[in-house]
Amino acid sequence: MKFCHFVNKFVASVGGVILVLYEFSQFYENYIPKYNDHVYIMDNSYIPFSTFFILSLSYMFLNIFSPSKNSISNSFKGLLGCFLITCSMFYFMNQVIICSEYAKAESTKLRFSVYFCVFLFLYMFSLCIESYKNFSFTTSKYERKEPGTMKVEV
Template sequence: MKFCHFVNKLVASVGGVILVLYESSQFYENYIPKYNDHKYIMDNSYIPFSTFFILSLSFMFLNIFSPSKNSIANSFKGLLGCFLITCSMFYFINQVFICSEYANEESSKLRFSVYFCVFLFLYMFSLCIESYQNLSFTISRNERKETGTMKVEV
C-alpha cells in the first residue's frame, strides 16, 4: 500500500510539471502557419496556461516540502488539488475532442493523442485521490480534538 501511495503522490506532484514542460515544448507550433495541425491541449480559452503553471508548481512544492502533520498545509494542498482537478478536467475534455477530430480525419497523430488523453485521465484521478487524502486527514484530525474540561492535579 505504501508503494501505491508513493506512486500516486509522485504522479499528482510531477504530472502537472510534465504537462507544463510538454506544452512549453509545443509553443513553437503557433508560429508555423499550418492549417488545423497545431491543435494541442492548451488551446483552451477557459483556463489560461499561466494559471495552470502556477497551480501545478505550487502543488508540487507543497507536496515536496510541507510536513504531513501541518493541518494548514494539508488544507491548502487539498484546495490547490481541487483547483487542479478542475483545470485538468477541462484539459482532458479538450483533449478528448482533439482525439475525436483526429479519429474523424484518420490522422497519424491519433495514437499519441490517445496516450496523452490516458495520461491526463490518470493525472486527474491521482489528483482526486491526493486531494481527498489531504482534506480527509485535516477533517479527521480536527474531529479527534476532544472538548471539555481538563483535570489538573497539584
C-alpha cells in the same frame, strides 16, 4: 500499499510539471501556420496556461516541502488540488475533442493523442485521490494514541 501511495503522490505532484514541460516543447510549432489542426492541450480558452503553470508548480513544491501532519498545509494542498482537478478536467475534455477530430480525419497523430488523453485522466484521478486524502481529517490507526490510564505525579 506504501508503494501505491508513493506512485500516486508522485503522479499528482510531478504530472502538472510534465504537462507544462510538454507545452513548452510544443511552443515552436506556433509559428507554423496550420488550419484546423489542434496540437496543443493548453490552447483552451477557458483556463489560461499561466494559471495552470503557477498552480502546478505551487502544488508540487507544497506537496514536497510541507509536513503531512500540519492541518493548514493539508487543507491548502487540498484546495490547490481542487483547482488543479478543474484545470485538468478542462484539458482532458479538450484532449478528448482533439482525439475525436483525429479519429474522424484518420490522422497518424491519433495514437499519441490517445496516450496523452490517458495520461491526463490518470493525472486527474491521482489529484482526486490526493485531494481526498488532504481533506480527510481522520487519523490513521498508527497516529492515534491508545486509550489508557493517565499518570499524574504530585
